Amino acid sequence: MTKIIEFSGICKDFKIPLKSKGFWGGVKSLFKRQHKIIHALKDVSFSIEEGDIVGYIGPNGAGKSTTIKIMSGILTPTSGDCKIDGFTPWKNRKKYVKNIGVVFGQRSQLWWDVPIKDSFLLLKDIYKIPTEEFNETLALLTKVLNLTDLLDCPLRQLSLGQKMKCELAGALLHKPKILFLDEPTIGLDAVTKLAVRDFIKYINRTWHTTIILTTHDMSDVDALTNKIILIGKGQILYNGSFAEIKHKYGTAKTITVEFAKEYPQVELEGYEVVSHNKNTAVFKTDNKEFNTRDFINHISEKYELVDFSVDMVSVDEILAKLYTEYDI
Amino acid sequence: MGSYFGLFKMHFKGEIQYRAKAISGALTQFFWGVMYIYLYSAFMGRGIEGFSTAQMVTYVWLGQAFFAMRFVNVPKNVCTQIENGDICYNFVRPLNLYNQWYFSYIGSTLASTLLRFIPIIVVASILPASMRLSLPVSLPAFLLFLIALIIGMLINGAISMFAVYLTFITLSTRGSTGIVNVVVGLLGGVYLPLPMLPQALQNVLNYMPFRCISDLPFRIYIGNMDIKTALVQILISLAWLIALIIIGKLLLKSSLKKTVIQGG
Numbered sequence: 001m002t003k004i005i006e007f008s009g010i011c012k013d014f015k016i017p018l019k020s021k022g023f024w025g026g027v028k029s030l031f032k033r034q035h036k037i038i039h040a041l042k043d044v045s046f047s048i049e050e051g052d053i054v055g056y057i058g059p060n061g062a063g064k065s066t067t068i069k070i071m072s073g074i075l076t077p078t079s080g081d082c083k084i085d086g087f088t089p090w091k092n093r094k095k096y097v098k099n100i101g102v103v104f105g106q107r108s109q110l111w112w113d114v115p116i117k118d119s120f121l122l123l124k125d126i127y128k129i130p131t132e133e134f135n136e137t138l139a140l141l142t143k144v145l146n147l148t149d150l151l152d153c154p155l156r157q158l159s160l161g162q163k164m165k166c167e168l169a170g171a172l173l174h175k176p177k178i179l180f181l182d183e184p185t186i187g188l189d190a191v192t193k194l195a196v197r198d199f200i201k202y203i204n205r206t207w208h209t210t211i212i213l214t215t216h217d218m219s220d221v222d223a224l225t226n227k228i229i230l231i232g233k234g235q236i237l238y239n240g241s242f243a244e245i246k247h248k249y250g251t252a253k254t255i256t257v258e259f260a261k262e263y264p265q266v267e268l269e270g271y272e273v274v275s276h277n278k279n280t281a282v283f284k285t286d287n288k289e290f291n292t293r294d295f296i297n298h299i300s301e302k303y304e305l306v307d308f309s310v311d312m313v314s315v316d317e318i319l320a321k322l323y324t325e326y327d328i
Numbered sequence: 329m330g331s332y333f334g335l336f337k338m339h340f341k342g343e344i345q346y347r348a349k350a351i352s353g354a355l356t357q358f359f360w361g362v363m364y365i366y367l368y369s370a371f372m373g374r375g376i377e378g379f380s381t382a383q384m385v386t387y388v389w390l391g392q393a394f395f396a397m398r399f400v401n402v403p404k405n406v407c408t409q410i411e412n413g414d415i416c417y418n419f420v421r422p423l424n425l426y427n428q429w430y431f432s433y434i435g436s437t438l439a440s441t442l443l444r445f446i447p448i449i450v451v452a453s454i455l456p457a458s459m460r461l462s463l464p465v466s467l468p469a470f471l472l473f474l475i476a477l478i479i480g481m482l483i484n485g486a487i488s489m490f491a492v493y494l495t496f497i498t499l500s501t502r503g504s505t506g507i508v509n510v511v512v513g514l515l516g517g518v519y520l521p522l523p524m525l526p527q528a529l530q531n532v533l534n535y536m537p538f539r540c541i542s543d544l545p546f547r548i549y550i551g552n553m554d555i556k557t558a559l560v561q562i563l564i565s566l567a568w569l570i571a572l573i574i575i576g577k578l579l580l581k582s583s584l585k586k587t588v589i590q591g592g
Contacts (some may be wrong), residue, residue, distance in 0.1 A: 010361060015572055031384075055386050069416065072416075072419070072420050073419060074416045074419040074420065074503065094422045094424070095420065095422070096421070097419075097420050097421060097422050098422045100420065102415075102416075102417070102420045104416065107412075107413060107414045107416065107417065108414060108417075109414075109417035109420075111338055113341075113342040113345055114338060114341055114342055117339070118338065119338075121334075122334045122335065125331040125334040125511075126331040126334065127421075127422065128330075128331070128333075138589065170523060209445070210393050
């Protein structure tokens, strides 16, 4: 596997004017501006291998979008070096961006008042895509994303989900080697979300596109990839497998048991009773050594059970735990 | 080059869809035309040498007909993009940023000009004699008028890129277009035709780029200058066009290093 993205020691500072409070503060800042330096990224280094899907996660304001913007050549970092596909993004911008596709979930790259097809044709000109190849790719994207009815509508008439599908297609017309997705599923309904995820997986499989994705929806990451990079307060906190994190933080499970008779005050080592009422009780354990089968066997030998269910900790809870642990 | 022309076409198409906007624009322009003619007639009182009332009337109607290209705007999409951050997509395309914006701007300016000028020209040509738009003084003058008008539109685009640059710094389109348009309006003869200004001021303004946008073509049309002077002036505007584009590109390059994309 070759490394396609290498980030080494990237720092990015923003200088923002301080606004003073109140009327006199406002008047004062007309004459004298004070500035504050914000360190959006502090010595960020990581590398990503060709053909991978990587989830780039972190709380609001962690520096995710700043990283994406540096990777796509929009921002110049304050210091540090970055090599993507042999280019330094902000130095050879025009050459470099031919090989990448970018989708910012909250923005639009297509033209507002013309039919989608026209926007696509312009992108064909911009990326100098040969007609045959363009038709082939468009046919494929249209099929997979189900765009047939949308191509003749102007962008302004589309719904959010339809728009996102068109944006995705627009970013992929030139078959980029690397695809950056900045919150691609934001605001989408469940069905569209699933369609978008399937599509991302499909593209990764068929074209071996390297995909970097930021999101707040952990089920996106869960569905798409096993590799995550966790960033908080401008620093990389974790870089590795998602399963490992889940294993480390996601051991707690709750078991809800419904008894045939009245709840008999069960005491079991390692299990704590979280709540109970007339004939149901909720048990919880943090220890991964205990397995559910033994627990159920043990309990059903003694009592008559009607039903039981087991719940694992959700991915979002794991993430919340992670955030607290790293204090971000 | 093809992709830049594609952008030009795209914005031309985008603009040409808004018919109601064009109709209401034309109506407003017609109303203002009548107002200006009365206003300037009052100003001219005893008359101005080399600028007859009939010439003034034609100057006003041309000004209203080509209103869409007289003032400088920040390209509509560029300003919203700067304010909401969609601008980042312009960076991820393998295109030169200046050219991207320049061609988009010329596309939409040309479209809104073409949508408006015909009804105004037609109506102004059938008005009573004292209010009527006259024909160009001669065929060569008319051809030079067309050439000067095209260069004028291109200069407008180049100046508009300065407004884009200012928007980058101030993050407010209103402010930047305001500044640029006061300059263009005053020094380019939009508020008051240049022949009505003091001679000393005119001597300076005649060599500035602002008058090339609309004042020069209109004055060639009404025969306010002979063909030879017109040719020299057209050469001057060409030189300005090139200079403005080069300066604009350099400025934009330097400001992009400091770009911050708003939000998310």
